[in-house]
Amino acid sequence: MEIYSTEEQQVDAIKQFWKDYGTSIVIGAVVGLGGLYGWNYYSDVKIAKAEQASQAFQGLITQSADDAAMLAGVAEFTKNHDQQGYAALLDLIVAKTAVETKDYAKAEAALKKVIAAKPGAGLDMIANLRLARIQTEQGQIDTALATLELVTxxxxxxxxxxxxxxxxxxxxxxxxxxxxxxxxxxxxxxxxxxxxxxxxxxxxxx
Missing domain, CATH: 1.20.58 (Methane Monooxygenase Hydroxylase; Chain G, domain 1)
Structure with a gap:
């Protein structure tokens, strides 16, 4: 089903942004808190976790052509990391992979996770657009139109x-x-x- 065009380009841009700056953003926020409250130990732990999440994310992206490895890696990533931006991007990839195999239930579940998480950066908007397309493909046009109203x-x-x-x-x-x-x-x-x-x-x- 052809459901990805401009959104895919937007996801790629966001994905690249997170790869380039995700760790720095988290580190900057944590260091700021550390300087304000003196939470040095907390900062060190959060920085380490952010760096680990960044490395794990980049490793998963290189596996994106291997569906089985990708899906297994996403499950492991979600279990071990709590970085919303990365997790949302990975859920979008899971949804895309599921659509390509016509597993629409899995695709919907992944997209609804992104929407519920409200990760920002337009990812929840993209998830709603893709969810609407999947719903229409299944004949749920009125539901799809209602989903589009969430794209604000x-x-x-x-x-x-x-x-x-x-x-x-x-x-x-x-x-x-x-x-x-x-x-x-x-x-x-x-x-x-x-x-x-x-x-x-x-x-x-x-």
Whole structure:
């Protein structure tokens, strides 16, 4: 099922950010606390844990082409580390792997973990977009439309509205679909989805 496009590029960017700066962010926050409260021992422990999580995460990413090793590694990572940003990225990878094997239940469970964790950096928004697509693939279009309403970050407005248009076309609600596509265009959607204008033009000619 083709459900990854712009979101995949966004995940890759976030993934690279965490690989490059994740440890530094955690260390900086902890060192700040250490300087303020004198929690030197606590800081040392947290820094060590952040470094270990970063190394484990990077090791898992190199295994991403091996589905079995990846899934086993994610379970081990979740057990041993409590770094939300890394865990959310890994859950997105688990969901993608599950979709490729049509294990939609596993994909939904992984995406709902990301949404519930609210890791920030747009990851929960991406998870909602992907969850909506999976729900639609299973014929749950109304549920998918409700899921899209949870995508409230303006940075994802164009993607949300284009998906909404796609789903409404499936329902046969063409006037509402036109409005959704137009909203996507108004939010700059044609930049990341050149096919958007074609979708709207086709409906206008119908």
């Amino acid at each position: 970050d303006k940075a994802f407005a164009a993607q949300r509205e284009e998906l909404k248009g796609d789903f409404l076309v499936r329902k046969g609600e063409l006037d509402k679909a036109k409005a959704a596509y137009q909203s996507a265009l108004d939010n700059g959607g044609v930049i990341t989805s050149p096919a958007l204008k074609i979708k709207l033009d086709n409906l206008n000619q119908a």
